[in-house]
Amino acid sequence: xxxxxxxxxxxxxxxxxxxxxxxxxxxxxxxxxxxxxxxxxxxxxxxxxxxxxxxxxxxxxxxxxxxxxxxxxxxxxxxxxxxxxxxxxxxxxxxxxxxxxxxxxxxxxxxxxxxxxxxxxxxxxxxxxxxxxxxxxxxxxxxxxxxxxxxxxxxxxxxxxxxxxxxxxxxxxxxxxxxxxxxxxxxxxxxxxxxxxxxxxxxxxxxxxxxxxxxxxxxxxxxxxxxxxxxxxxxxxxxxxxxxxxxxxxxxxxxxxxxxxxxxxxxxxxxxxxxxxxxxxxxxxxxxxxxxxxxxxxxxxxxxxxxxxxxxxxxxxxxxxxxxxxxxxxxxxxxxxxxxxxxxxxxxxxxxxxxxxxxxxxxxxxxxxxxxxxxxxxxxxxxxxxxxxxxxxxxxxxxxxxx
Amino acid sequence: xxxxxxxxxxxxxxxxxxxxxxxxxxxxxxxxxxxxxxxxxxxxxxxxxxxxxxxxxxxxxxxxxxxxxxxxxxxxxxxxxxxxxxxxxxxxxxxxxxxxxxxxxxxxxxxxxxxxxxxxxxxxxxxxxxxxxxxxxxxxxxxxxxxxxxxxxxxxxxxxxxxxxxxxxxxxxxxxxxxxxxxxxxxxxxxxxxxxxxxxxxxxxxxxxxxxxxxxxxxxxxxxxxxxxxxxxxxxxxxxxxxxxxxxxxxxxxxxxxxxxxxxxxxxxxxxxxxxxxxxxxxxxxxxxxxxxxxxxxxxxxxxxxxxxxxxx
Numbered sequence: 001x002x003x004x005x006x007x008x009x010x011x012x013x014x015x016x017x018x019x020x021x022x023x024x025x026x027x028x029x030x031x032x033x034x035x036x037x038x039x040x041x042x043x044x045x046x047x048x049x050x051x052x053x054x055x056x057x058x059x060x061x062x063x064x065x066x067x068x069x070x071x072x073x074x075x076x077x078x079x080x081x082x083x084x085x086x087x088x089x090x091x092x093x094x095x096x097x098x099x100x101x102x103x104x105x106x107x108x109x110x111x112x113x114x115x116x117x118x119x120x121x122x123x124x125x126x127x128x129x130x131x132x133x134x135x136x137x138x139x140x141x142x143x144x145x146x147x148x149x150x151x152x153x154x155x156x157x158x159x160x161x162x163x164x165x166x167x168x169x170x171x172x173x174x175x176x177x178x179x180x181x182x183x184x185x186x187x188x189x190x191x192x193x194x195x196x197x198x199x200x201x202x203x204x205x206x207x208x209x210x211x212x213x214x215x216x217x218x219x220x221x222x223x224x225x226x227x228x229x230x231x232x233x234x235x236x237x238x239x240x241x242x243x244x245x246x247x248x249x250x251x252x253x254x255x256x257x258x259x260x261x262x263x264x265x266x267x268x269x270x271x272x273x274x275x276x277x278x279x280x281x282x283x284x285x286x287x288x289x290x291x292x293x294x295x296x297x298x299x300x301x302x303x304x305x306x307x308x309x310x311x312x313x314x315x316x317x318x319x320x321x322x323x324x325x326x327x328x329x330x331x332x333x334x335x336x337x338x339x340x341x342x343x344x345x346x347x348x349x350x351x352x353x354x355x356x357x358x359x360x361x362x363x364x365x366x367x368x369x370x371x372x373x374x375x376x377x378x379x380x381x382x383x384x385x386x387x388x389x390x391x392x393x394x395x396x397x398x399x400x401x402x403x
Numbered sequence: 404x405x406x407x408x409x410x411x412x413x414x415x416x417x418x419x420x421x422x423x424x425x426x427x428x429x430x431x432x433x434x435x436x437x438x439x440x441x442x443x444x445x446x447x448x449x450x451x452x453x454x455x456x457x458x459x460x461x462x463x464x465x466x467x468x469x470x471x472x473x474x475x476x477x478x479x480x481x482x483x484x485x486x487x488x489x490x491x492x493x494x495x496x497x498x499x500x501x502x503x504x505x506x507x508x509x510x511x512x513x514x515x516x517x518x519x520x521x522x523x524x525x526x527x528x529x530x531x532x533x534x535x536x537x538x539x540x541x542x543x544x545x546x547x548x549x550x551x552x553x554x555x556x557x558x559x560x561x562x563x564x565x566x567x568x569x570x571x572x573x574x575x576x577x578x579x580x581x582x583x584x585x586x587x588x589x590x591x592x593x594x595x596x597x598x599x600x601x602x603x604x605x606x607x608x609x610x611x612x613x614x615x616x617x618x619x620x621x622x623x624x625x626x627x628x629x630x631x632x633x634x635x636x637x638x639x640x641x642x643x644x645x646x647x648x649x650x651x652x653x654x655x656x657x658x659x660x661x662x663x664x665x666x667x668x669x670x671x672x673x674x675x676x677x678x679x680x681x682x683x684x685x686x687x688x689x690x691x692x693x694x695x696x697x698x699x700x701x702x703x704x705x706x707x708x709x710x711x712x713x714x715x716x
Binding site: 004005007008011012014015016018019021022023025026028029032033036201202203205206208209210212213214222223226227229230232233234235236237238240241244245269272276300301302303305326329330331332333336337341357358360361364365369371374375378381382385386388389 | 419420422423425426427429430431432433434436437438439440441442443444447448451505506509510512513514517518525526529530531532533535536537538539540541542543544546547548579582583586610611612613616633636637639640641642643647668671672675676686687690693694697701
């Protein structure tokens with residue numbers, strides 16, 4: 001008896017310890033991602049491009065004093081002679097940079113012209129707060145052109161002091177910070193649209209066929225198993241299939257190589273089994289009485305399906321859509337083959353781009369993996385996935401309540 | 404008046420019938436497209452994957468034997484042997500399964516049968532969230548946490564590692580990734596066990612724990628095995644996360660767990676940006692081998708399950 005109790009307690013404790021592993025795991029993943037990425041997370045990420053732009057500009061003559069009319073933060077240094085405020089900051093590689101904190105509305109920094117030789121020389125360049133100063137050249141006291149900024153190892157305070165001493169600034173080398181996810185967000189949106197437009201109709205119609213027409217047909221199990229087999233296929237294989245089978249179709253549309261269109265079509269195939277399965281489940285829940293009542297009122301099967309059955313199955317179809325969106329956001333391997341890995345700040349349906357997940361892959365695969373940015377994007381993805389999960393749960397609960 | 408009414412009613416009936424036929428064929432067409440997808444995938448990849456070994460291949464016919472059993476893979480020298488890569492993939496997959504399977508089944512048993520209801524729901528939600536985390540995020544986590552951890556452990560033993568990227572990292576990562584899959588399927592299987600079986604066991608004098616481990620687990624066996632098969636398939640097919648921690652060794656097989664390694668999926672993704680010609684095509688061949696490996700391992704485990712079933716019956 002004692003031995004039985006002892007072994008029981010032992011087994012139960014081992015089981016409890018094993019279970020705590022899952023919770024520890026989830027906690028570690030979230031803690032890691034938040035620790036690394038929270039610092040890099042900013043609202044600006046959503047509107048900024050990824051690649052940093054370089055601007056080599058000439059600065060027009062300043063018009064004298066620019067009085068400061070707004071409040072600036074503690075460590076921001078303002079040059080009233082030129083109407084620009086600078087502060088120190090760290091870039092993702094933890095190197096010291098000088099960021100433009102504020103530009104006075106009348107400052108000559110609003111009317112810069114492009115100095116890079118080429119077709120765009122002389123055109124107007126607009127710079128914004130948030131961009132980085134690499135170098136500002138000014139006319140020194142003895143008439144010699146000198147440099148100020150990080151290039152001569154000055155920080156924000158020293159740079160502003162140097163600039164205040166000079167009346168004439170000649171040129172500057174400015175960079176936009178980059179590291180934004182605007183391109184990838186737009187590309188992900190396109191992806192979601194394309195794949196759902198293709199997968200939802202085909203998936204729903206297949207589910208309707210399986211449940212409304214061929215429920216007890218001898219072919220039905222065969223069709224179901226061939227669809228179930230698709231769930232066991234690794235996503236990278238779908239990528240290979242997309243490149244082989246769907247590429248000719250995108251070529252017909254004018255795409256040369258990887259494209260968002262190709263990625264979307266491939267994703268549609270990946271989503272198909274999930275959509276079919278979920279829709280079939282929600283169709284099964286619709287009471288048979290509804291259909292029989294509809295028939296007895298003289299409707300044909302088409303009318304019954306579109307007017308009675310489908311609307312009742314709508315919550316399930318919504319669930320399938322949300323699950324699909326969650327899958328799209330997380331998909332990477334298939335998209336690497338069909339959409340490429342080049343982070344595109346101006347995504348176009350017929351060209352390659354990156355979804356959020358693939359952008360993480362691209363960042364991590366470079367020479368210097370930018371952990372902060374990768375983790376920040378991971379936070380965004382995790383938040384989206386969590387929202388999807390919660391939505392699916394609430395909709396399923398509503399679905400059960402109805403019947 | 405009456406004659407026109409009867410005519411339009413007949414027309415309506417005809418219209419309804421034709422409409423029904425039309426929509427039925429539309430739905431049937433969708434179903435055919437969906438069910439043919441798997442065939443399309445297999446056929447096209449098989450065809451493209453076999454072309455490098457066909458007589459008049461554009462970039463020089465490859466030797467199938469050397470490909471399948473070769474132990475070296477070098478992009479720069481155009482030597483492509485997938486043999487050791489298959490072994491690596493099998494080792495990493497099965498090791499991950501051995502690691503994750505017990506934890507998954509015990510967690511499933513605990514959350515369904517042993518834990519108080521609230522704890523059980525908490526565990527199930529945790530598993531669901533873990534299951535929906537994308538692979539890249541697991542990859543980032545692995546590179547940031549697991550890899551440095553392995554580096555420190557290895558240094559403690561005086562072993563050299565390539566910054567921590569190693570077979571061990573791959574195995575740990577895969578075990579973490581397939582854990583939610585196996586657990587959630589096991590939970591479903593355990594929940595489906597007939598209550599009468601448990602009650603009968605308790606009535607015969609067994610303790611709850613004895614019942615749980617001897618009766619419930621055996622009854623849920625087929626579901627749990629299905630979970631293991633799915634988990635193994637996922638371990639073999641996982642691409643982006645694995646390629647972040649593998650290291651891509653040029654020869655093998657890797658039997659030293661602290662050594663860098665290479666799997667079929669990491670091979671398919673390595674250097675994708677600058678590939679042309681044979682190097683690109685050979686990835687389809689690797690993909691074909693991957694599908695065969697997954698199929699064969701599924702069948703073997705199914706056979707194993709049947710053998711065990713016969714023993715107990």
